Amino acid sequence: MLDRVISRDDLHALIDGLALQRRLIGPVVRKAPECRPPWRYFYQPVDRAEQLDLSFSYCVYSPKPFLFPPQETLFQFERVDGGFTARPQLADRPTALVGVHPCDLNAIQLLDHVFSAAPADRHYRARRDNTFIVGVDCARPCTDGVFCADLDSHEAHGGFDVMLYPLDGDAESAGTTPGRYGVVFGSRAGGEWVRYGRRGEVPTAADERTFDRYQRQKRTAFPHALKTPADELPQLLERSYDSLLWEATARRCYSCGSCNLVCPTCYCFDIKDQTTLGGDGGQRRRQWDGCQLRGFAQVAGGHNFRSRPAARLRHRIYRKAKWIRERTGLRGCVGCARCDRACTARINTVEIYNQLTEEV
Amino acid sequence: MKPKVAIFSLTGCEGCSLAILELEDRLLDILDAVEVVNFREGMTERTWDIDIGFVDGAVSTPQDETEVRHIREHCTTLVAIGACACLGGLNTLKNHQPEEDYRRYVYGDRAEWFPTITARPISSVVKVDYELPGCPMIKEEFLRFVTHALAGRTFTLPDHAVCVECKKRGNLCLYEKGEICLGPMTRAGCDAICPTYGSKCEACRGILNEDVLKAAGINLREQYNVELDDVLADLQLFGAYQAKALP
Numbered sequence: 001m002l003d004r005v006i007s008r009d010d011l012h013a014l015i016d017g018l019a020l021q022r023r024l025i026g027p028v029v030r031k032a033p034e035c036r037p038p039w040r041y042f043y044q045p046v047d048r049a050e051q052l053d054l055s056f057s058y059c060v061y062s063p064k065p066f067l068f069p070p071q072e073t074l075f076q077f078e079r080v081d082g083g084f085t086a087r088p089q090l091a092d093r094p095t096a097l098v099g100v101h102p103c104d105l106n107a108i109q110l111l112d113h114v115f116s117a118a119p120a121d122r123h124y125r126a127r128r129d130n131t132f133i134v135g136v137d138c139a140r141p142c143t144d145g146v147f148c149a150d151l152d153s154h155e156a157h158g159g160f161d162v163m164l165y166p167l168d169g170d171a172e173s174a175g176t177t178p179g180r181y182g183v184v185f186g187s188r189a190g191g192e193w194v195r196y197g198r199r200g201e202v203p204t205a206a207d208e209r210t211f212d213r214y215q216r217q218k219r220t221a222f223p224h225a226l227k228t229p230a231d232e233l234p235q236l237l238e239r240s241y242d243s244l245l246w247e248a249t250a251r252r253c254y255s256c257g258s259c260n261l262v263c264p265t266c267y268c269f270d271i272k273d274q275t276t277l278g279g280d281g282g283q284r285r286r287q288w289d290g291c292q293l294r295g296f297a298q299v300a301g302g303h304n305f306r307s308r309p310a311a312r313l314r315h316r317i318y319r320k321a322k323w324i325r326e327r328t329g330l331r332g333c334v335g336c337a338r339c340d341r342a343c344t345a346r347i348n349t350v351e352i353y354n355q356l357t358e359e360v
Numbered sequence: 361m362k363p364k365v366a367i368f369s370l371t372g373c374e375g376c377s378l379a380i381l382e383l384e385d386r387l388l389d390i391l392d393a394v395e396v397v398n399f400r401e402g403m404t405e406r407t408w409d410i411d412i413g414f415v416d417g418a419v420s421t422p423q424d425e426t427e428v429r430h431i432r433e434h435c436t437t438l439v440a441i442g443a444c445a446c447l448g449g450l451n452t453l454k455n456h457q458p459e460e461d462y463r464r465y466v467y468g469d470r471a472e473w474f475p476t477i478t479a480r481p482i483s484s485v486v487k488v489d490y491e492l493p494g495c496p497m498i499k500e501e502f503l504r505f506v507t508h509a510l511a512g513r514t515f516t517l518p519d520h521a522v523c524v525e526c527k528k529r530g531n532l533c534l535y536e537k538g539e540i541c542l543g544p545m546t547r548a549g550c551d552a553i554c555p556t557y558g559s560k561c562e563a564c565r566g567i568l569n570e571d572v573l574k575a576a577g578i579n580l581r582e583q584y585n586v587e588l589d590d591v592l593a594d595l596q597l598f599g600a601y602q603a604k605a606l607p
Contacts, residue, residue, distance in 0.1 A: 276507070345579050
């Protein structure tokens, strides 16, 4: 059921209104002449709606850095009369993320869950509570190699304030800008944004029929890639702990961590202190960490719980398809395939799951 | 008492010494915390009672070898700074050419006036306590080293690849553009400055470990259709890798 339908121009007017109160972040195209196709999309800050491309294919990086930045200062500390003071540093600048695909919305739901569990992460919550999210649906797969449909993360299941469905774009040709969007409210703030902005119309019966047709077409547009259904991946992995595949695949792994760093659901971090030259103060900083990096599971005294790349690869796959799912009930992987595209050794997760399926 | 610090140069461009002077707005803080007692590029006074000695440049002449032994004797802690001191640097390019050729190329008809030896990192001649690699040395890392030394904290180099910093900066991976960047094999700490400006990494901070070289050998042979010699030339540029073939 749609809450509204809205024309492209009216949507742009609403987004421009949002930009008056919030830092506006969304998909922007950048030229990449050496690539095929010769452009790539990135989330970046913009001033106006018309700078965004809401019919983008995929963004190279997810919007995660705007909620959980690669590095941030948690607090500043200073030595004072034998003791010390500490001042937390919270980033609560109002932000609007506009143009988030379902895969990334599903990932944001996991981040929300992880960082909100007691004790809640104040730094994440400060950003998240001040972030307004406008999702935009994909009528078809954004590129080859994605397996979002296998994980049912080609559909939004929440995590947005407003969700947009491109209703009269040409589903067959990429890059066509739709003239009209179906609108679904995900929060009170989302509903107020559209209603108080006095844009869009109440959907007619014909609009609802168009939306039904859109959803029917979408169901057939997404191929499945996994030979084991996502629900059964935990059992598949349970049986595959001692598979020879881990060693055979990881012999190529550089342990560069690229898969972790582009992943929209990876949330591991490390914390380090930076002191001033005189040692009378400094900052406590956190930065992204990654389970594929050699030092990730190394502890005091030098022991490394996962010193071999194969153990680290298996750990990542277990996290993504088994452990996070079992622990949170949410998707640990959203099938965006950013890890596969980023892998400098061309290690492919779909191939891993499918080879394991054939082994057992 | 402030620790006594000295900065020396062997064969190289002295760019790493210069990088210290380029810490312009931090120099007064540094001079508050340490006493510089010997620094050819920065001052005329010289003494040889040294707590921490920093050395840039490679050992590339018999004189370098004598000099670095002398420096080692007078420094409690010896720190190699820059690709030349840590890896041999660009100087090692001559190691892959016939001596006659490069001597004539560099010194012309006066080649016999200038003795030269195989270029090597200073750690192959004397014990080195710490290394701050890079071409040039990363001045922020130098500052971090000094901060750690003053506080008595253990200093370690990043133990991960350049890719980590590159991805944190949100760069488009050069592999997507069809280039063989050495980022996955190279020690981070440079904030991925070369890929950020569109140039592939050339491993000026050295190779992370043996494992990445093995992975590189497999990937470049099995996954990428590239001239191995070209990649080898890149790996050799700063002396990160000296062997004639990938494992």
